[in-house]
Amino acid sequence: MVVLAREGHFARRTAAELARLGVARQAHAATLGAATSAVLEDETDMVVAEIHSDYSDGLMLPSALKALNASGRLKLVPHVLWTGDGAPAEPANGAAQEWRDMLNGVSMTALASHARLARTAGIQVQIVRESGIGALQAGLERLLDAVRPPAPVRRSEPDHSPAEDDVIAALTSGEGLRVVFQPQYDLASRAVVGAEVLIRWQHARYGEVPPAVLIPMVNRLGLDLLLFSYIEKRAIETLLALDKAGIEIPLAVNASAKTICTPGLAERLAGKMKRAGLPAQRLKIELTEEFTSVDELTLSASLTALRARGIQVSLDDFGAGSATLALLSQMPFDEMKIDGTLVRAVALTPASREIIAGTVTLARLFNLRLVIEGIEDESTIALLCELGCRVGQGYALARPMESSDFLGNAAVLRRLDVSRATL
Structure with missing residues (x-):
């Protein structure tokens, strides 16, 4: 499993929670490029990606995985779990509904729409809003039941097409x-x-x-x-x-x-x-x-x-x-x-x-x-x-x-x- 997150509390906490869930083989990637390199180097079941308004790598991850799969370079297409660093205290200015509709400054409606597009493209995505080991485990279990798209068979010879x-x-x-x-x-x-x-x-x-x-x-x-x-x-x-x-x-x-x-x-x-x-x-x-x-x-x-x-x-x-x-x-x-x-x-x-x-x-x-x-x-x-x-x-x-x-x-x-x- 790969954790795509900036260095900091979220990355350390997520790694610790995955370890408590029995995930022994995990790697940390601070950038989208590092995450794609990791899934190319080793078969990866899932990528837990940080969602934040000033960190777009997690949002771009499904597109990158789709392109890698289309190229035939992936042996296994990872599932994606989007989550954040936990909900802050509810604001006191009366903007409760606005607060509930966001995940670290990113619209939950937009996230859900983006996740649907990713699933249509063959990349299974789940969103976990709450922090804590229980929510993380529930999200991972939902992904375990999801069907993976077949990875294209890489041919030893290039495709032939009419001249x-x-x-x-x-x-x-x-x-x-x-x-x-x-x-x-x-x-x-x-x-x-x-x-x-x-x-x-x-x-x-x-x-x-x-x-x-x-x-x-x-x-x-x-x-x-x-x-x-x-x-x-x-x-x-x-x-x-x-x-x-x-x-x-x-x-x-x-x-x-x-x-x-x-x-x-x-x-x-x-x-x-x-x-x-x-x-x-x-x-x-x-x-x-x-x-x-x-x-x-x-x-x-x-x-x-x-x-x-x-x-x-x-x-x-x-x-x-x-x-x-x-x-x-x-x-x-x-x-x-x-x-x-x-x-x-x-x-x-x-x-x-x-x-x-x-x-x-x-x-x-x-x-x-x-x-x-x-x-x-x-x-x-x-x-x-x-x-x-x-x-x-x-x-x-x-x-x-x-x-x-x-x-x-x-x-x-x-x-x-x-x-x-x-x-």
Whole structure:
């Protein structure tokens, strides 16, 4: 066990209490760097970290452990126990509530929120406010029952991934590429109201290549427009198949700001939709968050041109990265999508529920449709409905589907809707 604390009474008292609890192997670290060195040198079960307003090393510890674990350098991921040097006498100035909400000058609310983030990242954290051996023992016992994240297996050889030439060959030939469809549902009726078109790449040697690997390579090579053209073509083909089946739902295609700002894009897409005999509003373009290097004036003009041609525009990943309120207020959009990280926390934290409820109000204020991403369990659906959310997508509703499965599923749901309408 490692005690991360400044030199002084707290460090000595904590070491003595751990010894009385039978912890024979313990080390003291006065800095975050010394603590990380200690856990790298020897397998460490736990780190007891001092919390104080003028000593931030304990707060930074979960981030450091997360990075070490991700690098594969830890054999064992330590648990973390945050505590302080004991509560001072209650102030006489009437600020009792304020005193109760602090741990050595650090907000208990902020600590609890930070601990939740750490647990989400795989680092188990407990907070012990009271001093004394009993409280310390209780905190340690709670951590003993906590599940540790698996430490990544370190490979003797570096990971292999597709080369840039492989990406170029795939995009120019289409070999190994395909699209899948993640349906979007009306959360109350469970009717399919749209779908997002997603790219998949099956490499001959490396198998299924994740989009998180493919997309950065495409952007780095400047092939984003080529990839967009491939997906857009498949989306229009699928819209024609849906139209033939009497299913009038839109399909959404992701695009970077660089792609959206391509000269003549709005005219080209509108022309393709017209030649296919499809209303332009059946095609939706989702602006991804990687747009910081694009001139805002050019982006605004390009979004306006798409909407002028009848093509819908959606702001993806609102609540994460660069998808900010400033962008929403300055640019023209038809729709916004709430990022899945907020959605996954909605059942866990009141703050997440308040943010989503506020976003629902914001969407109404801006006259935007709202889509909820990343819905992963059934209980979340009911909670989102209570908050005023109407449309969503995620694994709790449906995983991304191959083209044939999506068309079959949409046709079945269409027949169910028709049957309900005639009852």
